[in-house]
Amino acid sequence: MSSKISPQQGPQTLFLTTEADIAIYGGAAGGGKSFALLLTPLPYVGIKGFGTVIFRRDYGMIFSEGSLWDESMRLYTALGNVTVKRGQAEMRFTDRKGDTISKISYRHIARDDELSNWQGSQICQICFDELTHFSQKQFFYMLSRNRSTCGVRPFVRATCNPDADSWVAKFISWWINDETGYAIQERSGVLRWFIRRGEEIHWADSKTDLIEQFGLKTREEQAEPKSVTFIASTIYDNKIMLSKNPEYLANLKALPIVERERLLSGNWKIKPAAGLFFKRTQIGDMLPIIPADVKTWVRSWDLAATSEDEGGEPAYTAGVLMGKRSNGRYIVADVINRRLSSSDVRATIKHTAATDNARLGRVAVRLPKDPGQAGKDQAESMLKFLAGYNVKAIAESGSKEARAEPVAAQWQSGNFDIVVGDWNEMYFTQLESFPSSKFKDMVDATSTAFAELENVFDITSLIT
Ligand SMILES: Nc1ncnc2c1ncn2[C@@H]1O[C@H](COP(=O)(O)OP(=O)(O)OP(=O)(O)O)[C@@H](O)[C@H]1O
Numbered sequence: 001m002s003s004k005i006s007p008q009q010g011p012q013t014l015f016l017t018t019e020a021d022i023a024i025y026g027g028a029a030g031g032g033k034s035f036a037l038l039l040t041p042l043p044y045v046g047i048k049g050f051g052t053v054i055f056r057r058d059y060g061m062i063f064s065e066g067s068l069w070d071e072s073m074r075l076y077t078a079l080g081n082v083t084v085k086r087g088q089a090e091m092r093f094t095d096r097k098g099d100t101i102s103k104i105s106y107r108h109i110a111r112d113d114e115l116s117n118w119q120g121s122q123i124c125q126i127c128f129d130e131l132t133h134f135s136q137k138q139f140f141y142m143l144s145r146n147r148s149t150c151g152v153r154p155f156v157r158a159t160c161n162p163d164a165d166s167w168v169a170k171f172i173s174w175w176i177n178d179e180t181g182y183a184i185q186e187r188s189g190v191l192r193w194f195i196r197r198g199e200e201i202h203w204a205d206s207k208t209d210l211i212e213q214f215g216l217k218t219r220e221e222q223a224e225p226k227s228v229t230f231i232a233s234t235i236y237d238n239k240i241m242l243s244k245n246p247e248y249l250a251n252l253k254a255l256p257i258v259e260r261e262r263l264l265s266g267n268w269k270i271k272p273a274a275g276l277f278f279k280r281t282q283i284g285d286m287l288p289i290i291p292a293d294v295k296t297w298v299r300s301w302d303l304a305a306t307s308e309d310e311g312g313e314p315a316y317t318a319g320v321l322m323g324k325r326s327n328g329r330y331i332v333a334d335v336i337n338r339r340l341s342s343s344d345v346r347a348t349i350k351h352t353a354a355t356d357n358a359r360l361g362r363v364a365v366r367l368p369k370d371p372g373q374a375g376k377d378q379a380e381s382m383l384k385f386l387a388g389y390n391v392k393a394i395a396e397s398g399s400k401e402a403r404a405e406p407v408a409a410q411w412q413s414g415n416f417d418i419v420v421g422d423w424n425e426m427y428f429t430q431l432e433s434f435p436s437s438k439f440k441d442m443v444d445a446t447s448t449a450f451a452e453l454e455n456v457f458d459i460t461s462l463i464t
């Protein structure tokens with residue numbers, strides 16, 4: 001069994017063979033990082049006094065289903081004499097007499113003020129799973145505990161997924177393309193050196209450069225510079241996972257754009273930012289009048305969550321009128337976005353339904369349904385109030401970003417035209433600032449309008 005455990009070709013092998021003092025294995029999701037992390041102590045577990053501490057941010061993450069602990073149990077206990085001390089979150093490699101040779105411990109550091117617990121300790125190998133979950137202070141404090149008396153040179157191994165806001169993004173910036181946010185392949189696994197003075201990190205291409213630059217004389221001083229490498233990987237490097245669990249890739253592909261960029265493509269720069277979903281320059285045309293070839297219409301509403309916001313003013317209610325034309329293109333023909341009290345919301349929806357139907361023929365009305373009994377009651381009362389119209393109340397699921405994905409994809413492909421109206425500027429401004437904007441009501445109404453149009457389309461295509 002033990003012969004089957006080995007790193008995969010590529011980044012995993014690089015991670016296991018690198019000479020760096022600190023190696024950060026920072027891919028996208030599912031690249032096999034955590035698994036490789038668990039392999040890193042194995043060459044040393046036969047050395048008397050060797051010890052590894054594997055850190056996670058939360059205690060619960062150590063033991064959760066499919067966690068490091070579970071994977072470790074599977075891996076290490078197949079390897080030889082291992083005594084498992086679950087209560088102490090430790091595994092001990094023992095000799096034939098049962099005496100401990102080396103130890104792998106699982107610990108968490110949730111807060112900076114817990115660091116003093118580690119004062120005076122010596123850890124030969126320090127591992128961080130999900131390094132971006134730890135603060136810079138935690139990392140560098142623990143680095144000061146990275147010492148050894150067992151003869152193995154102390155080292156640090158860490159894994160993480162991209163996070164543009166974390167200190168790690170800055171720390172590894174040399175390995176990342178500043179424009180695209182993707183790892184620079186030729187630099188993956190290349191060593192650089194740093195020395196930390198105060199809060200400042202000084203980088204160089206070699207240790208000698210730093211020794212000269214900082215005039216490091218004594219042996220202790222010269223031991224100060226540490227080498228670092230960053231190793232990039234994505235799910236495509238984890239062939240075992242791709243073949244065992246192909247739906248994992250499909251799940252990554254189905255993520256909203258920011259998460260997909262991070263977890264599928266390993267983008268270290270992407271953040272939820274304005275213009276990521278909709279830009280006014282991506283539409284086809286501004287139409288002076290509503291075209292005659294619209295086959296399906298919907299007016300979709302996003303209702304204010306509460307009727308009064310903190311300032312006592314009612315929140316926004318948005319209604320987006322969207323159509324699909326016989327040539328397959330979409331139009332947004334009208335947008336209402338007003339602060340309305342709850343009684344005015346009902347009246348506005350009804351009046352709008354009457355006007356839309358008189359102007360355009362059959363216009364479906366789509367309303368959101370809040371969770372719980374109250375939401376159900378409210379939806380039922382609205383359906384009664386709007387009797388005679390084609391109206392549906394549908395519970396929304398997933399994040400607003402995830403809901404906006406399908407319509408944004410069509411918008412970005414230039415499949416939307418917009419009818420000229422005095423609401424245009426307000427509408428474009430909110431769409432362009434999504435998802436970082438405070439208000440998202442018009443975006444959400446746009447997402448649900450599109451979902452409704454596509455459903456209607458699906459049903460008619462089934463019938464004809
Ligand atoms: N060398 C290997 N041998 C056998 N299985 C492997 C190997 N490498 C990875 N795997 C399998 O791939 C799965 C995913 O790997 P892992 O959890 O290490 O990915 P990860 O990069 O840490 O993902 P995440 O970003 O979600 O944390 C593991 O559960 C394991 O089953």
Ligand SMILES: [Mg+2]
Pocket residue numbers: 033034035159
């Ligand atoms: Mg992992």
